[in-house]
Amino acid sequence: MLAATEPRPDRTFRSSDLSRLAPKVFAAAEDHPVEITRRDGEDLVLMSKREADARDQLLQFAAQLIAVATDDRGSLAERMSNSFPWMLALSADDRVQCAKDLVDAARASFATGQPHLAIAELTAWKETATALAAGLGRSPVEWLEDGEPAERP
Template structure:
């Protein structure tokens, strides 16, 4: 058994799949497994979660590439049209969000780890949602002394 180190993919023979199915499936739960065959092209076995993350990353890549080709507006403006939740962020945070998402997408592509870009985008979306709900980083005033209240 060898490992394709660029993307953490383990290589297994098709006979391993039939003889040690539980072991191969456990590996595929953790990372994609390439199954080689004598009679055809190798196949890749991966979890649905991994396949969904890769599809989501490709969709994000297509959207970012489309935005980068537009010379009429900045990346932040284009991203606020693509992701309207970004409008809940300040202009400075919109710019930081755009940069962080692009950087995370680049890291995802270069490492084969789709979750990096997805997690960054999700983190910013959750921040925008919290800000829109009125939560902020303003300090909270806490009571210094215990207050007694009547029982309802």
């Protein structure tokens, strides 16, 4: 097992590797951020735009959560509904669950360095609220009996 301070072979490259091993470096950077070490300057990090965008989204989400956490008026669900107005399309119970799920996912993202955990949870709840606002989910569900074939549209 590598110590935390030891460079990982697939995550650390020398600046000269950018020209000698470009496909390998770029393939690694598409999978995860890689460190480019330099003798003549500060080390750099190379990552995909997708990774950089996910980190930016997580920082924006963190800023909103900090604003919610520092406000002392109302419940967590009420404060989060002010920052995320789409939550108002959810039922009161769902707003409470959404607030808890978003905070839990954010904590997991921050603790593991995996922005997709919080972003996926945020997206899922927002899409649920959007669907409810559009009227989906209000009509009763008709279940087919086991073994009953469904008609083609």
